[in-house]
Amino acid sequence: MRTLLALAALTLATPAFADALVDNVNGITLDKDGKVVRFNAILLTPDGKVIRLLQSGDKRPAQLDWRADEKGKVLLPGFVDAHGHVMGLGMGALALDLSDTTSLAQATAKIAAYAAANPDKKWILGRGWNQEKWGLGRFPTAADIDAVVADRPVWLERVDGHASWANSAAMKAAGLNAKSISPPGGRIEKAAGGVPSGVLVDAAQALVGKVVPQPLPKELDVAVLKAQEILLSYGVTAAADMGTSLDDWLSYRRLGDMGALRVRIMAYGDGVETAVRVGGSGPTPWLYKDRLRMGGVKLYADGALGSRGAWLKAPYSDAAGETGLGFMTDDVIRNRMVRASMDGYQIAVHAIGDKANAQVLDAIEELQGTFKGDRRWRIEHAQIVDPIDLPRFGKLGVIASMQPVHQTSDMHMAEARLGPNRLAGAYAWKSMLTNGAPLVFGTDFPVESPDPWAGWAAAFTRQDKDGQPFGGWRPEEAVTREAAWKAYTMDAAWAGFAEDKFGRLAPGQRADFIIVDRDPLLASPAELRSMKVEQTWVGGEKVWIRK
């Protein structure tokens, strides 16, 4: 027994004395000042941290635990998505996906096929529809689904998560009828006679949501593993999880405990209570070798633009009198921010409309005198900002956490919602930098694909995947290729208090990197969009390989 134990100790300890080398790469990273650095090899600790970057001429260590020869391939730091929903990505990938449908008929056909293929599912759940993409000119209705699935509830979330579409069985399960009234912060779409027509906006979604059977914990675990696989396949090695529920957190911990967590998750609790129940008197430590931390709180100041839930200073251009929905009064937002800040949690507030952005900026301005120190207040999306409010981001040091692909997805819709005269502060990435605000990029997956290459290309072109519009949409708000890369890597890590841990390749950082098929700094926008990740490494371990 003695010998066995001594041997086991020896085996565990041995790697601590030999380093490892990823050699012969065309390596590119940013340094701490955001300047491009090229290198030829990475020397790693056995624990998966970077010891140093080597050039071609540098002497390699004589003793190595292992050496990987990458034959001159391009190696980059893993992407850090500053705003996503890990559980949503996984659940969405396992559910009915309508995001590729371009007409209502296509959508209903897909619903019918999915229901037929899943006879055991008691509820048909899905997401991704967008009546704007269908050119429908109206919300879809329950009757549209009833025509293909009437035997059980169907419940389908809109692409932006701010509205959902039910069939009659789902509305019946929820007890919805002509007498049902819209809850505060939400709206039941109604047909003639006040009958709910099938779409529930924002807070009204909970009316059906509360009767949907909750997924089992083991189903959550499958979803996280699925999300992780998707993220790694795109080269995303870390993500801010914007609105982690307690059950999401418990699932992340289960995977961490069993050593199955690969992607790094910077968790922001879905409200103050979740963060505090998890972290107690402050953020959790970094867990599982910097793979998980509950560091902050996600709050919502308003809804989304597509569903006209974004809170505007002046009415929507395409809906007279409507200004969207503010989710919190000024008192409530301050109260929540104070409760979270008192215990040192970071605050990240979703704000899409100009009114919502102003409300959050006002609250931060008022509170930052009380809560001093390195707070890194975040506004998520910061999509439509009144130009007079733009300089306040820089002045207050508020992080603008934005999603380049939202601009290309939304540009026509935004023009309709806002009219031409309110676009000056819309998707205003360059203005954020000019004003001195920290700018970080993400995708808002699963609202958009977590593909960072599309976002990177959009960021410096202001064009969609078809190169539209010619010259870019309000191209004065494009940022440089390098600035976009920085916002998608090291600055997104910094926004999650992780700048000492990951986000670039440098001594002491976790060795999170990807091997890709070409040099992204020399690629055309189209080439960048079609970039193939061949390998993804997290913490010095190869965790994903293209097959």
Add this chain to the structure above:
Amino acid sequence: MRTLLALAALTLATPAFADALVDNVNGITLDKDGKVVRFNAILLTPDGKVIRLLQSGDKRPAQLDWRADEKGKVLLPGFVDAHGHVMGLGMGALALDLSDTTSLAQATAKIAAYAAANPDKKWILGRGWNQEKWGLGRFPTAADIDAVVADRPVWLERVDGHASWANSAAMKAAGLNAKSISPPGGRIEKAAGGVPSGVLVDAAQALVGKVVPQPLPKELDVAVLKAQEILLSYGVTAAADMGTSLDDWLSYRRLGDMGALRVRIMAYGDGVETAVRVGGSGPTPWLYKDRLRMGGVKLYADGALGSRGAWLKAPYSDAAGETGLGFMTDDVIRNRMVRASMDGYQIAVHAIGDKANAQVLDAIEELQGTFKGDRRWRIEHAQIVDPIDLPRFGKLGVIASMQPVHQTSDMHMAEARLGPNRLAGAYAWKSMLTNGAPLVFGTDFPVESPDPWAGWAAAFTRQDKDGQPFGGWRPEEAVTREAAWKAYTMDAAWAGFAEDKFGRLAPGQRADFIIVDRDPLLASPAELRSMKVEQTWVGGEKVWIRK
């Protein structure tokens, strides 16, 4: 940077190559067969596991990381409490404690003093009262408290947790009045005119409990640390936590994450949902070097004897027509046991009365054909068992998880409740062993003190701390001193699937041990009860010292 990192790696790794020695002890443990083994030193891995036990003549290793000379002191394995409530112990220790009061007047004086000393507390919370000890002959009333504290709610749990005592302000906060009706599984004690008199039994406690402000997560952490300190001071190094709530669990994890968890906690979720939300598709792994695991589910088949909530086959001798409360129908208990067992969770069911014990045995008998393998079904307390059901524990291999001190605390009350003819299967420890059932011991802290020495002494004497009754209460149910020790250490670990990890001192086991002031195998019962723990070690680290 390179040098710094290499140095750091070296520092971390060094201990892995030298063992440690706790030398010159009068060491006593049980071996795997439960036989007493004596030794003179323990050789430890740097990770805090036992490499082997050494005798005086055995050669000591030349190279040691450290050596502790204990100068011939007695060293024993740490105790394992098979049934306690960690959070309850800590919260109780921080709240008003009425367990030492011997009259109602003493209790109300203590309530008044505590309220005066704690002017900021919005609610006065406490526990530990026992109208039997007061010789009151009735439950206390709200008016008894109102006379000393009327300005804010007072809410005091009975010693067994199966009843609580409110003042009028607490009942008002809960909206209780003459129209309030007792909920299923509970009883509102009523005075003339149907007015609630102040005591709420079993499920009725929730009527007030639900309006008591929840403790903050950071308050929970303080309570766990307090509980841990108390347990370590008695030499208890591991405990089964019988009914871990989700927030309890989150607190244990916070302490584990920050390296502050010392005591080993075998957690049983407070219902199937908690266990499954935490563990997902099965028990968690052992976390924090075997200091925490969610391994099972705690269910309640009935209440307690003191409050006449224990479920009896025939009416109480001192309350005509009353047979106590069964908490679950036969269908419900089976359903819950099936749901937990399907995912591999262990089942531990609280059963005090003979009817409740029979119900659980019936359910296990029916289910064990379906759920094969090493299930280790547990009945907690198994206090009053119909003699015809006693052999079923052995036949079905059901663990009898019992608390010796309950017998000495309850003996007179039990005689009153049951009459002389129903005591044959009461606190029947020896019969459990004779029938071949696994017997494990604990204290049910904070219902009783977590002091294992009192329990150990009671187990082989059937006498209380005053040596009463002479010759012991039904002494034929006493077990031997060694059998009691086994039930309090290695078998209690086994009952939590931890026999390969702790519970005795042997190669491969975690080095959890205590240094005490005399040899417990040679001590008189009175000496055993007054045993002083001088040091407590967990995982090879000294974590508590008597000051």
